[in-house]
Amino acid sequence: MNQPVxxxxxxxISKHFGGxxxxxxxxxxxxxxxxxxxxxxNGAGKSTxxxxxxxxxxxxxxxxLINGDVADIQDPNDARAYGIETIYQxxxxxxxxxAPSNLFMGRELHKWGFLRKREMRREAxxxxxxxxxRIKSLETDVEMMSGGQRQSISxxxxxxxxxxxxxxxxPTAALGMEESKKVVDLIQDLKEHGIGILWISHDIHDVYNFxxxxxxFHGGKNVMTARTKDFTQDEIVSMIISGTPVKKExxx
Amino acid sequence: MTMFEKIRTxxxxxxxxxxLVLAFALTMASPxxxxxxxxxxxxxxxxxxAILAAGQSMVxxxxxxxxxxxxxxxxxxxxxxxxxxxxxxPLIATFCGLAMGTLCxxxxxxxxxxxxxxxxxxxxxMLGIARGMALVITGGVSYQILEPxxxxxxxxxxxxxPIPIYFVIVTYFVIHIVMHYRVFGQHIYAIGxxxxxxxxxxIKVDREKLKVYTISGFLAALAAVVMVGRxxxxxxxxxxxxxxxxxxxxIIGGISFTGGRGLxxxxxxxxxxxxxxxxxxxxxxxxxxxxxxLIGVVIIAAVWLDNLKSAARQ
Ligand SMILES: Nc1ncnc2c1ncn2[C@@H]1O[C@H](COP(=O)(O)OP(=O)(O)OP(=O)(O)O)[C@@H](O)[C@H]1O
Ligand SMILES: [Mg+2]
Numbered sequence: 001m002n003q004p005v006x007x008x009x010x011x012x013i014s015k016h017f018g019g020x021x022x023x024x025x026x027x028x029x030x031x032x033x034x035x036x037x038x039x040x041x042n043g044a045g046k047s048t049x050x051x052x053x054x055x056x057x058x059x060x061x062x063x064x065l066i067n068g069d070v071a072d073i074q075d076p077n078d079a080r081a082y083g084i085e086t087i088y089q090x091x092x093x094x095x096x097x098x099a100p101s102n103l104f105m106g107r108e109l110h111k112w113g114f115l116r117k118r119e120m121r122r123e124a125x126x127x128x129x130x131x132x133x134r135i136k137s138l139e140t141d142v143e144m145m146s147g148g149q150r151q152s153i154s155x156x157x158x159x160x161x162x163x164x165x166x167x168x169x170x171p172t173a174a175l176g177m178e179e180s181k182k183v184v185d186l187i188q189d190l191k192e193h194g195i196g197i198l199w200i201s202h203d204i205h206d207v208y209n210f211x212x213x214x215x216x217f218h219g220g221k222n223v224m225t226a227r228t229k230d231f232t233q234d235e236i237v238s239m240i241i242s243g244t245p246v247k248k249e250x251x252x
Numbered sequence: 253m254t255m256f257e258k259i260r261t262x263x264x265x266x267x268x269x270x271x272l273v274l275a276f277a278l279t280m281a282s283p284x285x286x287x288x289x290x291x292x293x294x295x296x297x298x299x300x301x302a303i304l305a306a307g308q309s310m311v312x313x314x315x316x317x318x319x320x321x322x323x324x325x326x327x328x329x330x331x332x333x334x335x336x337x338x339x340x341x342p343l344i345a346t347f348c349g350l351a352m353g354t355l356c357x358x359x360x361x362x363x364x365x366x367x368x369x370x371x372x373x374x375x376x377x378m379l380g381i382a383r384g385m386a387l388v389i390t391g392g393v394s395y396q397i398l399e400p401x402x403x404x405x406x407x408x409x410x411x412x413x414p415i416p417i418y419f420v421i422v423t424y425f426v427i428h429i430v431m432h433y434r435v436f437g438q439h440i441y442a443i444g445x446x447x448x449x450x451x452x453x454x455i456k457v458d459r460e461k462l463k464v465y466t467i468s469g470f471l472a473a474l475a476a477v478v479m480v481g482r483x484x485x486x487x488x489x490x491x492x493x494x495x496x497x498x499x500x501x502x503i504i505g506g507i508s509f510t511g512g513r514g515l516x517x518x519x520x521x522x523x524x525x526x527x528x529x530x531x532x533x534x535x536x537x538x539x540x541x542x543x544x545x546l547i548g549v550v551i552i553a554a555v556w557l558d559n560l561k562s563a564a565r566q
Contacts, residue, residue, distance in 0.1 A: 054452075056452055075454070076451070076452055076453065076454045077454040080454055086452075088452065092449050092452050092453065093446075093449060094441075094442050094445035094446045094449050094450065094512070095445060095446065096441065096444070096445035096446075096512040096513050097441060097442060097445055101438060101441075101442070105438075105442055105449075105450070105453040105454075105455065106439075106442075106450070106453035106454035106455045107454065108435045108438055110434075110435045113434050113435050113436065114433055114434060114435075115433055115434065115435060115438060
């Protein structure tokens, strides 16, 4: 069988913070048009692994391959250049700025260094309306918005710039039901466009219904990588909690 | 937002109203206040602090502070004086003075970003270093500067306004454009808002900060050029403590001390308000001791008002 090249392959990633070993030989891969659920208990190392891919942190050891080639990701700009966009768990917005400024932060539209404010505003309005985000005025500083509105801006930002790989670290945690549904629809839509998505969530129900594969971590180590439907929800929960793989014939 | 709402919430509106009320009160108190002689005097007084406050605003909006501007001003002035007394062409001397201030600012920024040392500490160090160097270069003496270039800057008028005012106008015009119409300015506000976020979104935080401190150093040197013109001399002890006046102007203007918020133009009005208080109390014959008390009160009141405003925002 002719396996396509994975979009992302993280091999034997280890990371320690001083004496604390957050990740030990963590591995993960992601194919185009695939949604992979990244699971694990609090502190399992999920966010750390995602931050390493996003360039927000660097691994102590291990390597990252993008489209089969070794990638050197030292900072967020490197990751972006590889088409990696991230929705961070802790909100990554500047409260003192409005939605368009946040959406275009670090890659403002400009001509000779002069901001193209009107264009950014228009594009921001368009991007936000795609997610049906209700924001009274684009000029409002985001610190005056609700958690969900802010989260939606983060999400719009990640999908606006032609990403190939999107990391979503608990994207629906701050959202209401309707908005969560929108995000799930969005994920389906992105998937159809061949984008690979890494989705961290503690909502086992969503994960079970909307991911193709799961990767489970425990204490910074891989427990299991499998097609989601090879296990039941209960089995997955049990692996997250115990950190020991459930034996199965069908396991990949 | 309605037009009225826009005007009401624009940061410049209230501070200008305060300045106008103060001007009106002083005019009522003394007919001398509004004479052209006094206004010219006031504008000359305000110019140096105003130029420094422009740089200081940028620094404070990034969430930092520059305590070294007074000393850097002195070192730049002394550089100019020393070169002129060594028969260097005044334009070249001026250029070297500007380069000296810019270099000091660059060093500040370099150490802050590379050494990860708090701006307060680095610029406090530079406050000592630059002042000390000014004294070392001159051996403590003040050079007299009788070059026409500087006499013109210090004493002439253009279209009825003293020349230093044009330095102020150009400075604020350029900085305003930079802060609100350039990508660089957008980055400065982002860094002041949440530095970690700015970094995650790919803003080259260290490079932008380095630029900001360099600009502050350059503006200190520009203020030195005006100072040399006004004094017709370059005493190495000039402008001691002026950094606190620049910082006060920024605070009175309502620029947030924690960064990320405020309009540079308000620092100009802040500087004007301080100058009006000093000038007005002089005219009214109130002792300079009381002036210090009053300015202290105004600074605290300004921040208190600002806190009330941000409390209302939340
Ligand atoms: N910057 C840091 N400095 C020190 N330790 C850290 C840092 N970031 C994470 N850690 C530690 O690394 C471990 C993994 O944290 P991580 O945030 O990756 O967990 P997580 O799986 O995302 O958990 P959660 O589900 O709660 O988000 C934790 O023990 C955490 O305390
Ligand atoms: Mg996490």
